[in-house]
Amino acid sequence: MVTRDFTIAMVFLSETIVGILGNVSLLYHHLFLHFTGYRVRFTDLIVEHLLVANTLVLLSSGIPITVVAFGWKHFLNNIGCQLVYYTHRVARGVSIGNTCLLSVFQAITISPRNSRWADLKVKAPKYIGSSIFLCWILQLLTNILFTFYVTGNWSNIKITKKKDLGLCSIVIYDRITALLNAGLLLLPDVACLGLMVWTSGFMLLLLHRHKHQIQHIHRTNISPRSSAESRATQSILVLVSTFVSLCTLSSIFNIYLALSSHPSRWLVIFIGPITLCFPTVSPYILMSHDRRVSKFFLSWIRIR
Structure with a gap:
């Protein structure tokens, strides 16, 4: 294998x-807080499912791409490719x-009590579980159709046109179908x-207004609840801005990949790190x- x-x-x-x-570390932290009776935020359930989804992305994409990068390209058959995809x-x-969902519910949480979202502030926590369940169901159902276009690179099935994606291939019947x-x-x-x-724009506007309102108040007079909400909002804003940037970049390359009949090997390779970047950096953001994370790990270190 060459150095490159x-x-x-x-x-x-x-x-x-x-x-x-x-x-996995952050998910363990959240589950520990949940089962030991700590007071948790109502958005923590969304974060837990986000962490599970990120882990599945890394397992289903990161490991196969790594195996291909090490030179073992034809280890999955049709069923294996379809399952991974x-x-x-x-x-x-x-x-x-x-x-x-995290962005929407946090925007509802920090919205003023006299705003149009006042009623949603009370009702929002009740709909988190059903929203997450609906998200899983929609993805499980809508992605079944696209697995039939995936095949292994070493398949003996005669197909007129395939697009090599490194690990597996995508069957191309015609350009209109590919575009659809x-x-x-x-x-x-x-x-x-x-x-x-x-x-995100709505939350930035609220944080800007809040900053001006507390400029004349001494720092010690700011309630812990307000400070915690501000930190949570800032975290979600950083998370969302990171996601939007990476997803936009990934979508541009994926559109080009979908329209290209014979994509270059380097394009396929370059998309990999971009796809894995958000699941990798989001738990650290x-x-x-x-602050609950630092307190948790500090207490764990002292016990050890």
């Missing part, structure tokens, strides 16, 4: 390992959906991106703005 391929493989492997460790698509969709599939795959992403941009 080995370097690419190590990048994929490092990104996958760091991402899985971050998501389906798991990745569902997990990625749930990750996008839960990031969107690409549009159907991108439509939920675009809808979630638009909603996240709108709620959430950790950096959550």
